[in-house]
Amino acid sequence: MRYLSGSLCPPVSTDAVTMDKIVSLSKRRGFVFPSSEIYGGLGSSYDYGHYGVLLKDNVKARWLEAMVRERDDIVALDSSIILHPEVWKASGHVGGFSDPLVDCRLCKQRFREDHLETERCGKRPSKKPGETAECDLTEARQFNLMFRTRVGAMEESGVDVYLRPETAQGIFINFKNVASIARRKPPFGIAQVGKSFRNEITPGNFIFRTLEFEQMEMEFFVPPAEADEWYRYWVAERLAWHVRYGVRESHLRVRPHEADELSHYSRGTSDIEYLFPIGWSELEGIANRGDFDLTQHTEASGTKLEWVDAGTGERFVPHVVEPALGVNRSMLAFLIDAYDEEVVGERQRTVLRLHPQLAPVKAAVLPLVGKDAAMVEMARSLFEELRRHHSVEYDDNGAIGRRYRRQDEIGTPYGLTIDEQTLEDETVTVRDRDSLEQERLPIGGVRARIGELLAADWRSPKVG
Ligand code: ATP
Secondary structure (H helix, E strand, C coil), X not given: CCCCCHHHCCCCCCCCCCHHHHHXXXXXXXXXXXXXXXXXXXXCCEEECHHHHHHHHHHHHHHHHHHHXXXXXXXXXXXXXXXXXXXXXXXXXXXXXXXXXXXXXXXXXXXXXXXXXXXXXXXXXXXXXXXXXXXXXXXXXXXXXCCEEXXXXXXXXXXXXXXXXXXXXXXXXXXXXXXXXXXXXXXXXXXXXXEEECCCCCCECHHHECCEEEEEEEEEEECHHHHHHXXXXXXXXXXXXXXXXXXXXXXXXXXXXXXXXXXXXXXXXXXXXXXXXXEEEEEEEEEEEECHXXXXXXXXXXXXXXXXXXXXXXXXXXXXXXXXXXXXXXXXXXXXXXXXXXXXXXXXXXXXXXCCCCCCCCEEEEECCCCCHHHHHHHHHHHHHHHCCCCEEECCCCCHHHHHHHHXXXXXXXXXXXXXXXXXXXXXXXXXXXXXXXXXXXXXXXXXXXXXXXXXXXXXXXXX
């Protein structure tokens, strides 16, 4: 049912970055930890540390800003994870949200049939599954990806329910509530950010594919005749969002689905793909879903989900265009695209060239000599002023070079150093993470300057 295009399509990125480097930096600096590590780990789940939480929050905030705050035609929603089980029958998920699963009787490995081209044989990793006599693959079986659980205190009287595998259905079943209360007329959209769960057959590649993840989905309801136009609009709009927050255009591409790949509901789908170290792979999907969802829920629930114009009496079932992006996958793309290594003054430094508006920490306040009471006092006072407005850090521990390297690795765009000269003339150096240029500013002007820098347009200095 689904299609991971990326690994079918070389080339692999030529950057210094590899998935191993991202995994190691993420752990070392407290972005992402393997889950349940002290119990041996659970391969496909991850926990997010301090900087991971801040980065993830910034990704969600930038998405919500672009979808809701900067527009007049989209409102927000937060629907439940556990919905009425009939929702998933009507949506087609109970019957059809499955992947074809293939087992190897000899090496006992399990594969997605639609990924066999890119998987490795368990016995001979240079070969694909099924390519040699050492493989004995079963027929494909459909495996439903929804996690099932039970609601109710008593086992006998309980009801089977599902953890949602996407946030979209919570939006469709609220169409009537939102359309009437928000007084919206198509074209208008409903945006939602929240957790989804999929019992993936082959999770992996770090946080690219996990069992639980967050999604940012927006359902845009339009008059049927305008659906194609809005579909093209949202493909362009979403591509521009990734570029706006620093992903290099050369590492992004749009891939329209072939007719035989389309989901049952789709009249057209395009993936925005990113050149991950594993190859071109889906980052975000944009689908023209027609009237499938509203019609299905109307039939199954008996509640008419349609637009009725109170003035003219005109009525129609809107068509839906949906951009759907994984928060964690987006965060991974930002981390990979930002990762850089360079030699500065004979020392290698690793730096995350994150867009300042995504960076977990915006500025670090660093007294040059951590034991100098006067410097510490001035630095603390600057830090206290800035922390009321931005996510900033104070650090007086260890050699200044080490402190800079730590901030470079978590992607802090600005370093503010308090030194001897500050004590004399109350000026501070502002160090730019990417160019390493330093400017000297009066301490009283730092807050305004940081605000200005953070608000400015930004492009990745990485080339290629
Ligand atoms: P894939 O082909 O990679 O399995 P999909 O086409 O099934 O993805 P959608 O159902 O379109 O994905 O979900 C929208 C977005 O949610 C994806 O583009 C991706 O960013 C994210 N996503 C989907 N499944 C996962 C997962 N298991 N882990 C992390 N992110 C996911």
